[in-house]
Amino acid sequence: EAGVTQFPSHSVIEKGQTVTLRCDPISGHDNLYWYRRVMGKEIKFLLHFVKESKQDESGMPNNRFLAERTGGTYSTLKVQPAELEDSGVYFCASSLGTEAFFGQGTRLTVV
Amino acid sequence: ILNVEQSPQSLHVQEGDSTNFTCSFPSSNFYALHWYRWETAKSPEALFVMTLNGDEKKKGRISATLNTKEGYSYLYIKGSQPEDSATYLCASLEYGNKLVFGAGTILRVKS
Numbered sequence: 001e002a003g004v005t006q007f008p009s010h011s012v013i014e015k016g017q018t019v020t021l022r023c024d025p026i027s028g029h030d031n032l033y034w035y036r037r038v039m040g041k042e043i044k045f046l047l048h049f050v051k052e053s054k055q056d057e058s059g060m061p062n063n064r065f066l067a068e069r070t071g072g073t074y075s076t077l078k079v080q081p082a083e084l085e086d087s088g089v090y091f092c093a094s095s096l097g098t099e100a101f102f103g104q105g106t107r108l109t110v111v
Numbered sequence: 112i113l114n115v116e117q118s119p120q121s122l123h124v125q126e127g128d129s130t131n132f133t134c135s136f137p138s139s140n141f142y143a144l145h146w147y148r149w150e151t152a153k154s155p156e157a158l159f160v161m162t163l164n165g166d167e168k169k170k171g172r173i174s175a176t177l178n179t180k181e182g183y184s185y186l187y188i189k190g191s192q193p194e195d196s197a198t199y200l201c202a203s204l205e206y207g208n209k210l211v212f213g214a215g216t217i218l219r220v221k222s
Contacts, residue, residue: 042214098143
């Protein structure tokens with residue numbers, strides 16, 4: 001069974017550009033989470049989908065970040081326009097019950 | 112607001128030492144407690160998921176206990192080895208809510 005997959009694994013963009021991260025959860029997992037770890041700091045919650053609905057987006061830092069989950073399957077996280085402080089590793093996790101499984105993360109570098 | 116706290120923030124031990132970390136979480140509306148092991152440049156790896164008060168789980172030299180009434184969990188590592196060096200994360204899940212992580216405990220084991 002495929003695990004949680006994220007694409008791309010690395011992205012380097014210039015300040016002001018747009019980047020879209022994608023997460024494919026484990027098939028059948030209703031819950032999908034996005035997290036971010038900024039250099040050396042703790043993992044911060046961004047948002048939580050239940051199927052296609054945003055259950056909680058209290059962690060989204062500002063309106064430059066937009067997350068979608070089409071049809072309750074894969075999810076995208078768009079950053080537009082990107083700023084230097086957006087650099088970090090973006091993790092996606094999915095769960096059906098009590099256990100959450102993580103993707104490998106996308107390392108975003110904004111220069 | 113759900114706050115998950117971990118202590119200590121970091122720990123340096125000698126090979127062969129046994130060690131333990133603490134995770135505290137709000138006990139109201141508790142659903143599950145997760146422990147993850149996170150090595151640099153990898154995604155968090157699930158160690159344990161615990162749901163019942165008094166739960167005790169073991170995986171090799173690593174074990175964990177759970178007290179849902181007082182809201183804490185301990186992670187123990189017996190006879191630490193250099194390969195145990197990682198960040199250990201705990202995360203608490205409430206019913207119908209998001210998975211919230213603690214800041215992690217960084218463990219460094221010197222040979």
